[in-house]
Amino acid sequence: MVTGGDEGIFQRVGPVPAVWTADPPVPGYTDRTEQLAELRQFADQVRAAPAVVAVHARPGMGKTAFLRQAAAVLRDRFDICLQVDFAAWHRDGRVDMDGVLGGMLEALYVAQQWIPADPAGRHRRYLSLLEGQRVLVLLDNVTEPAQVEYLIPNSAHALVLVASHVRLHDLVATHRAELRHLTGLSTRHGVELLEVIGVGERVKAEPGETERLVEICGGSPHGLQIAAGRLRFQPWLSVAELVAELESEVVSNAGDPARTEGRHEMTKGLDSAYRALDADAASLCRRLAVLPGREFPERIIAAAAGIPVRVARPRIGVLVAMDLLEQVDGGFRMPDLVRMYAAGAAAAEDDPEELDRCRARVVRAWCAEAMAADRAVLLDRYRVPDSFEPVAESETAGLGKKAALRWFGRWHGSLLDVLRHAEAQQLDTEAWQLFEAMWPFYSTHSYLQAWLEAGALAVTCAHRAGAVAAEARVRCLRSRASMNQGDFAAAATDLDEARRLAETVDDGRRLLASVCDFSGQLAYRQQDFERALADFAQALAISEDLGDERGTGLQAQFCGRSLGRLGRYGEALTALDRAKLLLERAGDTRALSRTAFSRGEVLLAASREAEAVTSLHEAVEIANGLEASELVVKPLELLTELARRNGDQAAERGYLTAVVELHLAGGSPDAARYQARLQELSEED
CATH class of the missing domain: 3.40.50.300 (P-loop containing nucleotide triphosphate hydrolases)
Known part of the structure; x- marks a missing residue:
């Protein structure tokens, strides 16, 4: 043709x-x-x-x-x-x-x-x-x-x-x-690639660290090839040591020239994507790389840039489109390799003082979100007065109680990283306020090690800032974690110091009532019920004098529990009925769940078992509605014991199954004991 x-x-x-x-x-x-x-x-x-x-x-x-x-x-x-x-x-x-x-x-x-x-x-x-x-x-x-x-x-x-x-x-x-x-290789295939390219024996010897290496590289074949090269040509370097180096590079630009060069080799493939960004998107990319935390809600990203959310959204969209940000549940995450690259770009292109200001803005934005979520869980509880104005309207302010607790659970890892950063940068007020705002979450979930770490950081910051009332308050909050861990000596040390500090604060009656509350909790756990009743009675008197209805309801509940332990059942039930009425008015459903549990304990001690079972089920139902697993455990354990005592194996098995699941989810050492009993029941069938 x-x-x-x-x-x-x-x-x-x-x-x-x-x-x-x-x-x-x-x-x-x-x-x-x-x-x-x-x-x-x-x-x-x-x-x-x-x-x-x-x-x-x-x-x-x-x-x-x-x-x-x-x-x-x-x-x-x-x-x-x-x-x-x-x-x-x-x-x-x-x-x-x-x-x-x-x-x-x-x-x-x-x-x-x-x-x-x-x-x-x-x-x-x-x-x-x-x-x-x-x-x-x-x-x-x-x-x-x-x-x-x-x-x-x-x-x-x-x-x-x-x-x-x-x-x-x-x-x-x-x-x-x-x-x-095209996403990164799966963990299994990333490990297979490392084996294929010549470091099979090395990675087989350290399977857990090898999986972490694949994660850091985001499953990137290029990144894994560079990592394998490091392992081949540095036979003295273990996979664990390489992982430690790379993890430090994710959050820091410090290091010797050889490590910096290694990082550049792993990330240089990102040059073309970064160069394609406009100035605004590139700036945002660099700022996200130097922030504390690994994942960020949209509003936090906007705070990093110092712009409204509506302005930030197109820039976020560009980074997502270029695969420099990944969408995750409720927010965004920067992959580790991208973070390494962008952090290096920030060190080369940005004013260090501006980056510090950016991080401080983000810490305050996180704090504002956490404080609003805390108030969404329960508006009327004692807090040390705020010391700074939120930097932006909070997206957590309109959440319901359950949604706010879920928010804390979703972002707990990032919040803890932010708290660590705030302490390191001496953002002291923000640090202790963030810990105080996290109290509703910690008090209803079994994150003891994180709780203790966060409390230690908050105490350090409040003391360094000379914030006497704040130090007393966060010592009280930390003491509960020590109690839950069984370290009564550490809890007593915190509470003795908190009482001393509270007594020096002008108009510190509400603070003193709170300290008495925590001291009563410690005495109760140590089975010193007379002392517990005295502490709770002092807190009750202060709350009544201040006209604090919720505080009065809480202390009436604690007095009722102590009276029950002392065998004064009639007085105990009267106090608990009063607590229920006041707490219903205050809308404190978490405390209502505890009150129902306390009432069940007293009724059981008074040999009113049928009423006790009803009250314990009420406690479980309220706690389940809050998605507060910690509040569910104790009433379920008591119901389990009752079923066992009555020889009702079907009921015991049902309660035990739920108890085991809750203990396993929280990492509790008690899980093994309950699992063993569940196994016994299975063998008896």
């Missing part, structure tokens, strides 16, 4: 000879089996137009290797395969598309003298040669949709497979492209 016009010199006398320019597959290629199988099915479909599949991934995730593997998998479906790496055709900030087309025509056996000089002529020649052919086009490092559109063959049997670090959504509208996201 001879074409007319200025293409008369181009003559086709038959089909284009078989051409296959794809690089061979990477040796030892692992994973991606599901994506490759899906691609084969897609290639087999009958269609009326060429097909386009755009694969998006962060640099270093193996896009190029995926294209090579795909070409091998699809080898029997196509006669022609043309591969182009656009990174090789960048000239002065743009892609030389004339050169790209010229190279593709050469690959199709068009002699140099017959390649048209003008772009339009080259494009027409390209389309005419591939018309109707079974052709696979592999386009790597694409940066914009137009590059793809220019190279789509004129054949319904064609498949264009695109790899890019940007999301090419426009191709969906213009060519009905299929979009695919």
